[in-house]
Amino acid sequence: MISKTTIDKVYETARVEEVIGEFVQLKKSGSNFKGLSPFSDERSPSFMVSPVKQIWKDFSSGKGGNVVAFLMEHEHFTYPEAIKYLAKKYNIEIEETLQTDEEKEKTNERESMYLVSDYAQKYFSEILWEREQGKAIGLSYFKERGFTDDTIKKFDLGYCLDQWDGFTKTALGKGYQLDFLEKTGLTIVKEDPGNPDNKKTFDRFKGRVLFPIHSMSGRVLGFGGRILTSDKKAAKYVNSPESDIYHKSKVLYGIYLAKQAIAKEDNCFLVEGYTDVIQLHQRGIHNVVASSGTALTSDQIRLVNRLTNNITVLFDGDAAGLRASLRGIDLILEQGMNVKVCTFPAGDDPDSFAKNNEYEDVVEYLQNNSKDFIQFKASLLVSEAANDPIKRADTVRDIVHSISKIPDRIKKEIYIQECAQIMNISEAVLFNTLAQIGKKDTADSQKMAKQQQQSFNVVKNEPQQQKLDVQYELERKIIEILLLYGTLEEEFEDLVLKENEKGDLELEPESLGAKVFQKIFLDLQDDEIELANEGFRNIYYKLIEEMNGKENFSITSFMAGLDQGLASEISSILMEEEKYTLHQWERKEIFPKEKKVGVSQLVSETILTLRCYLIKKRIGSLQENTMNNMAENTETLEEIMNYIQLNVLLNKKLNRVFS
Known part of the structure; x- marks a missing residue:
């Protein structure tokens, strides 16, 4: 396992805009960068990268996160692979602890195929440079083509011995499984019809010079092999077959x-x-x-x-x-x-x-x-x-x-x-x-759509307007406020419920100085409110703990300790406002108001609105109980009236008409 010290150093050093810039063409857009989504087919940029927050968000696919999340999504890296990739890029020495047998078993099939492919590339290169047959045949061919030693090494070119199963035997001897050798196409396995347990193995690239095919991040996906003999029965070029890691229609050599x-x-x-x-x-x-x-x-x-x-x-x-x-x-x-x-x-x-x-x-x-x-x-x-x-x-x-x-x-x-x-x-x-x-193209498209509709016998339903989940949106807003302004010191107007001279309840304002996260935590605790959404609840408690326990809160280091699901959710919240910069409002002479203006007001209004929503929900629940249980009507009605009175006061504070 990679040590926590290494992981922390990687997160501190890696720049999200530099890493993503190697895979996506990014253009400056205010304090951010934008580009075409690498996860969907689009012609207008909806992919945003924030150097300040060190996160990215793809509005077309909904994906987002930190620099590690991008490599995991784009290159299908495991978490350790992404960390190792970044460590190599930024020349950070990797400290590792020993893996247990259980951890080794967790390595998935795709990773095993990558490991086999990487081993094969190193093996074929070694044959080319170290073995007599490799030097006499393979290296000589490349030199005749005019390639220098540096070029041959740069492109990881290699040679497979002209033996039926020389590579396969060596790989099996090194502990690589035949199953993955076959799935990557490096080894051809044929069963004996008379004896199913007796399997014959052959090297696919026997006697060929090899051109490894790399992904955009440099991982070996497959190989192209050229035969050097004049055997008319053999194909001049043979490529790795399609596999879980190699799709030739989605790869470009070089x-x-x-x-x-x-x-x-x-x-x-x-x-x-x-x-x-x-x-x-x-x-x-x-x-x-x-x-x-x-x-x-x-x-x-x-x-x-x-x-x-x-x-x-x-x-x-x-x-x-x-x-x-x-x-x-x-x-x-x-x-x-x-x-x-x-x-x-x-x-x-x-x-x-x-x-x-x-x-x-x-x-x-x-x-x-x-x-x-x-x-x-x-x-x-x-x-x-x-x-x-x-x-x-x-x-x-x-x-x-x-x-x-x-x-x-x-x-x-x-x-x-x-x-x-x-x-x-x-x-x-x-x-x-x-x-x-x-x-004609339009008519053809309409005809095809009509045929599909008829073949599937689609039953049309009346379109239903999706109902807004108010509580979800308010809880999401609380997380956003914590992430953006959690450690800011602000003056808040606290509301205290008191009786006036007539005996009526009134909300009296009291001034309070506190950090934003403290104010939110105390308000929710006083009202015994717990966030309903599990994801938001997990993020909320982690944020409160982090902000309360550390003097300097950093979103980058905070996200480094989260699983990719939560990290992606946070990037979505943080980059929501950035989405609107894609529309280039300034060019249309529209200047949206900065969110940072009036943080204390934003906090107070959000908490008050959540209170009102939950009170309204409670009133509805009590009214339903009243109808189901007539015996307890008086007590319940009194509770409903108290809640209605409180709701009127809260809505008045929010300058809303309550009906």
Whole structure:
């Protein structure tokens, strides 16, 4: 287990905006940062990070918390993994205590798969550098490709011995379970039909050089293996199969090493293969990733969209099926991103071009030859159409169809104007075609929705307005006040119930100086009020204990001691007010009042409102008892009248009319 000293140091040192900034492109928004949600598909920022409070909140998915919670949500880290990741990032030495057998058993299946994958990467790298076969075959291949020692080590490249089960036997000997070797796809297991207990094992990547595939945080998810022999029966490339930790449609090769450069350059170069990424990176172009030979997917595009809104797709000079690859461009446009395309001279691909040219030449070529998608698509399709009017009409329709994918109306109009000039056709015709495509898409969507409705035989219910849970909202407000202002010293106007000269009850104000948390605690204790919501109740008592026991209260250290559920709830409460900054009210000349103004009044009104609500609830309960038990009517009615009188006084204090 990681020592508490290490955990405390990690929380004190780690900066939430720095850590999240490696995964999400953040832009300054007042005292906070905002960006696109990494947990949902969106085009308008709803993800907020508060450097002051050291928390984050994603308003689209409802998730939130501290820096550790983000890593656990985004990277699926366990709590210890998140702490270790941050310790490594900030060069903090990790002090650990010995784990018990019971704690070891708690390691979940996903973690076991990560551990197996990490071991495999280290094993394959060791084979490449230490074994004769690895050096003679694997290392020689990488050197022939022009990769330096530093590059090979940076990308964790490796080699699997040309043996049927060399890796599997070694892994089993180290204590790794066959079940996880099979689930990660590193080992292929086949049962003997005649004897089910007799299982044969084979290394999936036997005799192949290996390209580990990392997550955005650097964890090994899977491998790509290239065969070096001319065996026609064997596939040139073999990838790890889909597993709980590896989904190829959601991963981009090189994203771990490219993420910071992508955000810094505000552009991402997208290539097809592993060696394209490595060669460009070695040449100094670091903002490059690959779809790893798979067709580009929406999930992969969203991965880039968190870091930048600009993608430049790099195609081989003589790439087969170039026209089919244009589908990927339409997918990028659908995400509202800006797309450019760059092709290399005939006979070259990103790998060979980067290998044979200096950094300055590569940069200059990419700058001068990156075309806007519409220019590229038009020139490609026009050359195919030649002088055939039918093909030319299809080409125009194809380009307009791509433009229809763009969500931004202004961009659409600009591209239509550009297309009209390139294709020498009137804008009116193109706008008309665009409208027809839009109508067709809408009709298709409505038709599909209707079919789904019929197939599910949906029974429509009258929409019911959700009832506001007053007590929940008031208790949430109490927690918010404690978190924001709990340790502030304020002057409060306390209300004392006294009889006047006529014998009537009146609430007389008395001045009281106290800290906000003390005032709230004493008021709730005097009225014997306990928060009904279990989550709020737990947070409340922890806050009171922390504020009462420590001279300097810190939200960051307080949240570090909570489980992730409570930490997430607190971040939601604290960031609620930040949600409204997403609307940029200042630009509309609307200036909301600062909450900090009138803290004592806010506290008093919240407690009074909760009292009134609970009194009203009690009156209702007593009235119900009266109807059920007529014998005790007089006593109960007297109690009801006392509560009504008190409620009138409280509402009067709140300047409310009580009926």
